[in-house]
Amino acid sequence: MKGIFRMLFTSVSLVHISSSAPSPAEIQVEKRQVVTSVVTEISSILGSAATGVASDSAVASSLFHDLVTALEQVAPTATPTSVPQAISIINSATSPSPSQGSFFENVVQLIANDFLPSNFVNSISGIVNDLNLIGPNSETNVNLRAPSSAVYPKKQSTDAPYSLTEAQLRQVIYIPPGFTYGQKPPAILVPGTGNTGYETFSENYIPLLTGVSYADPVWLNIPGQLLGDVQVNAEYVAYAINYISGISGNKNVSVLAWSQGNLDTQWALKYWPSTRNVVSDFISFSPDFHGTELAYILCPYLPELPCVPAVIQQEYNSKFVARLRENGGDSAYVPTTTIYSATDEIVEPQQGTGASAYINDARNVGVSNNELQVVCNGQPAGGVYDHAGTLFNALGYALAVDALTHSGPGEPSRLNLGTVCQEVVAPGLSLAQVLQTTGALLISAVSVLIYEPKMFNEPALMAYATS
Numbered sequence: 343m344k345g346i347f348r349m350l351f352t353s354v355s356l357v358h359i360s361s362s363a364p365s366p367a368e369i370q371v372e373k374r375q376v377v378t379s380v381v382t383e384i385s386s387i388l389g390s391a392a393t394g395v396a397s398d399s400a401v402a403s404s405l406f407h408d409l410v411t412a413l414e415q416v417a418p419t420a421t422p423t424s425v426p427q428a429i430s431i432i433n434s435a436t437s438p439s440p441s442q443g444s445f446f447e448n449v450v451q452l453i454a455n456d457f458l459p460s461n462f463v464n465s466i467s468g469i470v471n472d473l474n475l476i477g478p479n480s481e482t483n484v485n486l487r488a489p490s491s492a493v494y495p496k497k498q499s500t501d502a503p504y505s506l507t508e509a510q511l512r513q514v515i516y517i518p519p520g521f522t523y524g525q526k527p528p529a530i531l532v533p534g535t536g537n538t539g540y541e542t543f544s545e546n547y548i549p550l551l552t553g554v555s556y557a558d559p560v561w562l563n564i565p566g567q568l569l570g571d572v573q574v575n576a577e578y579v580a581y582a583i584n585y586i587s588g589i590s591g592n593k594n595v596s597v598l599a600w601s602q603g604n605l606d607t608q609w610a611l612k613y614w615p616s617t618r619n620v621v622s623d624f625i626s627f628s629p630d631f632h633g634t635e636l637a638y639i640l641c642p643y644l645p646e647l648p649c650v651p652a653v654i655q656q657e658y659n660s661k662f663v664a665r666l667r668e669n670g671g672d673s674a675y676v677p678t679t680t681i682y683s684a685t686d687e688i689v690e691p692q693q694g695t696g697a698s699a700y701i702n703d704a705r706n707v708g709v710s711n712n713e714l715q716v717v718c719n720g721q722p723a724g725g726v727y728d729h730a731g732t733l734f735n736a737l738g739y740a741l742a743v744d745a746l747t748h749s750g751p752g753e754p755s756r757l758n759l760g761t762v763c764q765e766v767v768a769p770g771l772s773l774a775q776v777l778q779t780t781g782a783l784l785i786s787a788v789s790v791l792i793y794e795p796k797m798f799n800e801p802a803l804m805a806y807a808t809s
């Protein structure tokens with residue numbers, strides 16, 4: 343479907359080829375002009391959406407593709423040379439805005455400032471053509487080991503039924519060659535909307551947790567990069583928890599998730615109760631357990647224009663979110679550590695106890711809710727961080743390590759906050775890793791634009807969630 347769809351659209355260069363070779367300075371000027379003209383083009387494309395001409399799905403799809411074609415014209419004009427400079431560009435490019443098209447204009451600025459994650463994809467057309475979905479980004483991995491006892495079709499009679507086959511569920515798990523099968527505690531990394539596990543984590547928690555004694559990372563590359571039905575995405579998480587435990591001597595695992603990965607995990611813990619017995623820690627970066635009031639950031643003119651299922655389900659008042667939160671789903675099932683930023687440009691509200699990230703503890707399993715700007719108030723690690731910034735934030739990292747090395751959630755009271763809060767990024771992460779972590783947002787944006795089929799209404803709740 344996606345392939346056929348793509349062939350209908352070919353990119354048309356906005357840059358005119360001149361007869362004599364342009365000088366480097368002329369090229370630079372031309373690139374900057376392209377950035378300006380693309381921003382104008384995006385607002386005019388979205389302006390036509392505003393007039394309601396696109397309420398027909400086919401027209402809407404071609405409009406989204408016009409946005410992709412516009413983005414394909416942008417080339418980097420500058421590269422940040424220091425972490426503080428990179429953070430300040432991220433902050434100006436991602437500051438929350440009520441405007442419908444602002445996110446895609448922000449995307450232009452991030453591409454122009456060289457934030458494309460070039461370690462797996464170095465152009466927008468590379469994302470469109472799935473050039474990024476190979477190697478550690480693969481969704482079809484060969485995992486031959488059988489768990490010590492069956493975890494499919496059900497590990498426990500109270501578990502929900504899977505709609506997918508065991509082969510489908512298992513192949514999305516990427517197990518790196520050095521994995522120790524239980525000698526070290528497994529850590530399952532669950533990505534966010536529009537990303538594979540490797541795209542979300544390759545420049546933060548994969549390197550940070552590789553080679554340490556207290557964690558052993560694997561990650562999930564979920565088909566459709568989490569843009570399909572969130573309930574199906576959750577099946578992959580439920581299966582991975584029981585499978586990875588089952589091939590690791592039935593040891594407990596921990597789950598580290600970003601953004602939607604947290605909804606998937608909480609839904610898995612709710613409807614597959616067997617998983618609750620084997621998760622030591624759920625460490626939750628920029629979660630939206632209550633969805634977001636800013637869903638239109640990724641899907642402009644929602645609900646007049648169709649959108650990917652997962653974003654509709656992450657609206658603040660979606661049926662999915664309401665059902666997740668019912669019957670204690672707004673409370674933790676396993677020790678849970680949340681790490682969130684009050685300046686998140688995608689998840690709102692994200693401040694205080696009303697934050698979408700905030701999780702209750704009715705079952706007394708141990709919860710620690712951590713808003714960066716509260717715990718590190720007025721200090722560098724409590725500064726302006728966007729939705730992806732929690733993944734390289736120094737406080738988030740210190741809490742994750744604290745959770746993984748103690749029983750129960752990560753506790754700020756155990757940390758040396760005087761030192762931790764002075765760091766802008768987790769010790770050991772480079773400028774390039776900060777750029778590429780942020781670049782995961784660019785992949786999300788483009789993936790959302792090209793994903794089909796888009797819908798006007800959220801998918802129906804699964805039977806097991808309505809009985």
Ligand SMILES: *[C@@H]1O[C@H](CO)[C@@H](O)[C@H](O)[C@H]1NC(C)=O
Pocket residue numbers: 594618619620621622623676677
């Ligand atoms: C495994 O995780 C469960 C749920 O968090 C917990 O109750 C149990 O103590 C853990 N087991 C070990 C050996 O850590």
